[in-house]
Amino acid sequence: MKNNDCDIVKDLSIQYIEDMLSSNSREFVGNHLLNCENCKKYYNDMNSNIFNEDTKEDKKDKIEINHLKKVRNHINFLKTIIISILIIIIVFIITFSIKYYNISNVINEAYNKLEYMKNLDNYKLVQETINKNFLDNSMFTVKTTYYYKDGKYKIELGDAIRYLEDDSYNKICVYNDLKQIDYYNQDFIEEKKGNTLNVFSNIKNYKTLEKGISRLGLSLREERFNGIDCYVIRRGNNNSYRDIWIDKKQKITLRMVEEEYMKYYCETIYTFSENIVKDEDVDSSILNTEKYKDYEKKNITIHDSKYKDL
Ligand SMILES: [Zn+2]
Numbered sequence: 001m002k003n004n005d006c007d008i009v010k011d012l013s014i015q016y017i018e019d020m021l022s023s024n025s026r027e028f029v030g031n032h033l034l035n036c037e038n039c040k041k042y043y044n045d046m047n048s049n050i051f052n053e054d055t056k057e058d059k060k061d062k063i064e065i066n067h068l069k070k071v072r073n074h075i076n077f078l079k080t081i082i083i084s085i086l087i088i089i090i091v092f093i094i095t096f097s098i099k100y101y102n103i104s105n106v107i108n109e110a111y112n113k114l115e116y117m118k119n120l121d122n123y124k125l126v127q128e129t130i131n132k133n134f135l136d137n138s139m140f141t142v143k144t145t146y147y148y149k150d151g152k153y154k155i156e157l158g159d160a161i162r163y164l165e166d167d168s169y170n171k172i173c174v175y176n177d178l179k180q181i182d183y184y185n186q187d188f189i190e191e192k193k194g195n196t197l198n199v200f201s202n203i204k205n206y207k208t209l210e211k212g213i214s215r216l217g218l219s220l221r222e223e224r225f226n227g228i229d230c231y232v233i234r235r236g237n238n239n240s241y242r243d244i245w246i247d248k249k250q251k252i253t254l255r256m257v258e259e260e261y262m263k264y265y266c267e268t269i270y271t272f273s274e275n276i277v278k279d280e281d282v283d284s285s286i287l288n289t290e291k292y293k294d295y296e297k298k299n300i301t302i303h304d305s306k307y308k309d310l
Contacts, residue, residue, distance in 0.1 A: 006036060009039045016029045016043070099219075103218050113250070118197050121148075123148050126270070126272075129269075131265070131266050142158070146196050151167055152165050154284075159175065163284035180297075181297045199270070206218065206244075220232070230255075231245075241257075243258075255269050
């Protein structure tokens with residue numbers, strides 16, 4: 001065995017370990033290693049060194065990779081939180097916008113309907129109110145019926161009946177319980193055409209809240225009342241509330257409920273009908289008939305505006 005071969009084998013040992021030799025060189029190195037203890041030892045040392053180097057590199061890499069993973073996980077976690085917060089904010093804004101839009105829609109439709117009703121030439125409105133006072137346990141009910149046809153009114157309120165006309169200052173009050181008829185001459189504008197429907201003024205008030213954030217203080221729900229699908233607009237707090245019930249199809253206010261918890265409850269039910277009032281319903285000439293012949297009749301002329309509420 002030539003010493004020269006040993007030098008060659010040592011020179012080639014790295015390539016041999018990494019399997020980068022041609023088959024002839026490989027065979028030559030392999031054969032030499034089988035027969036030369038010295039080179040075999042050199043080869044073994046070299047082999048284990050290279051292996052150790054590799055695992056060290058691997059460990060270093062792994063530590064670096066782990067560190068990168070941690071940083072990436074951290075960034076992903078922050079991303080998730082930021083995206084979640086953004087989603088919550090967006091959902092919040094959308095929810096409020098939808099709520100605002102829906103309430104505005106209901107109010108606008110009811111308001112437009114009210115304007116339409118004010119211009120009608122023939123309508124009847126029945127208003128039935130129940131008042132309860134929880135403090136003294138008292139209760140009373142009021143029923144008012146308005147008939148309107150072509151500029152003439154009849155208003156029934158309990159035992160009293162009033163006749164009015166849009167184009168005159170005449171107002172006639174009939175008190176059936178007193179058997180008395182008062183003929184007034186004064187402008188009672190507050191009861192004339194369209195003004196009767198001011199009983200629905202809450203709709204108008206809510207309409208004027210349109211541009212204010214205060215409309216967000218209103219809530220909207222859907223419920224049935226007397227078999228009719230309604231929107232219910234509530235304005236309330238922990239002590240009291242006011243609910244306006246609006247017919248979903250007709251857009252007319254059907255009911256209004258106000259309550260101050262443990263103190264007071266008031267509920268009004270409205271029945272509105274178009275085109276059912278007849279001429280005789282609003283004709284005051286009936287007062288000249290036999291039926292009213294025993295009634296005491298008075299002419300009253302008032303010029304002082306402080307008597308306007310009579
Ligand atoms: Zn050798």
